[in-house]
Amino acid sequence: xxxxxxxxxxxxxxxxxxxxxxxxxxxxxxxxxxxxxxxxxxxxxxxxxxxxxxxxxxxxxxxxxxxxxxxxxxxxxxxxxxxxxxxxxxxxxxxxxxxxxxxxxxxxxxxxxxxxxxxxxxxxxxxxxxxxxxxxxxxxxxxxxxxxxxxxxxxxxxxxxxxxxxxxxxxxxxxxxxxxxxxxxxxxxxxxxxxxxxxxxxxxxxxxxxxxxxxxxxxxxxxxxxxxxxxxxxxxxxxxxxxxxxxxxxxxxxx
Ligand code: PEP
Numbered sequence: 118x119x120x121x122x123x124x125x126x127x128x129x130x131x132x133x134x135x136x137x138x139x140x141x142x143x144x145x146x147x148x149x150x151x152x153x154x155x156x157x158x159x160x161x162x163x164x165x166x167x168x169x170x171x172x173x174x175x176x177x178x179x180x181x182x183x184x185x186x187x188x189x190x191x192x193x194x195x196x197x198x199x200x201x202x203x204x205x206x207x208x209x210x211x212x213x214x215x216x217x218x219x220x221x222x223x224x225x226x227x228x229x230x231x232x233x234x235x236x237x238x239x240x241x242x243x244x245x246x247x248x249x250x251x252x253x254x255x256x257x258x259x260x261x262x263x264x265x266x267x268x269x270x271x272x273x274x275x276x277x278x279x280x281x282x283x284x285x286x287x288x289x290x291x292x293x294x295x296x297x298x299x300x301x302x303x304x305x306x307x308x309x310x311x312x313x314x315x316x317x318x319x320x321x322x323x324x325x326x327x328x329x330x331x332x333x334x335x336x337x338x339x340x341x342x343x344x345x346x347x348x349x350x351x352x353x354x355x356x357x358x359x360x361x362x363x364x365x366x367x368x369x370x371x372x
Contacts (some may be wrong), residue, residue: 119325121343122262122283122350123367124158124182124244125295126212126331127356136165140172142360144179149366151178158182158210158244158356159246163198166206182210182244185218188231190239200239212352213238214270215244216289226269233270237278243285244329244352245271247310251290259288263306266312276318284310284328285352291332293354298339300348303330307347336362339369 129219130141140159147157160182173179187197203211206308213236224232229245236243247266249259263286270283281368286306298306307328315323330342331352342348350370356362 119349119371120327121153121155121372122158122327122329123363123370124160124212124285124329124350124352125363126160126184126215126352126354127159127357128184128217128354129162130358131161133165133168134152136161136169137172139358139360140169143363145174146364148176148365153368153370155370155372156369160184160212161211163203166203166208169283180209180341181207181240182212183208183241184212186211186213186232186236186241188228188235190235200235200241201353203241203289208241209284210242210244212246212285214266216246216248216287216292217341220289225265226266228246229270230273233274233282237274237281242254242281242283244285244332246285246287246352248287248289248292248332254290256289260309262305263310265308267313268317272317274322276322279314279318279322280325282326283284284314284326285331286328287311287331287352287370293333295333297333297338297342298330300345303348304344304345307345311347334366336369338363339366340371343369344371 124237157179186200218224249262311323327349329350329352334351335356
């Protein structure tokens with residue numbers, strides 16, 4: 118079943134005390150104020166996951182996610198974190214292929230295919246990020262570019278495996294810039310992505326895939342973006358760092 122999801126990507130922000138405060142506040146606000154059907158995923162820095170987990174105890178609506186994992190299960194990869202490690206902490210989701218990972222850590226579509234495999238093999242739900250640069254949009258290659266990101270990192274999966282994938286469309290020019298894709302631009306890309314998934318896996322799998330929008334989404338623009346027929350929620354960076362702002366974004370999801 119296609120789910121509405123709002124995920125918060127905290128990136129490399131917050132001290133431990135601040136992280137504990139933010140999680141407690143968000144969990145309480147979601148519990149008290151959000152009535153619609155929406156799954157909330159909090160992706161703090163990985164070293165806080167164990168400490169934060171008890172704050173989610175008994176929550177059906179809020180889950181923990183990581184911001185990345187290594188493609189190998191274990192081994193001599195100093196400083197890295199594997200999917201089995203995340204699984205052992207009770208983490209449910211993992212963001213893969215964020216544009217910052219692609220840019221600063223040179224992650225490729227082929228490497229991301231391996232990361233996706235490792236995440237799925239360990240029962241984690243990948244939130245697979247894709248998205249074009251401003252130049253690619255201006256030269257009108259954006260649809261082809263994003264289509265290829267999916268093909269090269271995901272289309273080796275079986276339909277049963279693909280059913281566990283969440284997509285996040287994040288135009289690079291909109292991430293952290295205050296520029297947001299218009300709801301028409303988001304809808305165009307999301308509809309294309311769904312159609313591309315349908316061409317590989319059939320309409321039923323495509324219709325059941327959650328496709329999130331990310332890129333300067335906030336409490337002012339979330340409701341309009343999330344109201345688009347192919348936008349199933351959001352991956353939120355800056356606005357996920359304040360409990361009130363993030364809760365208002367979550368409340369932008371209408372069922
Ligand atoms: C992100 O990095 O995933 C993101 C969407 O960031 P922001 O909301 O700050 O643009």
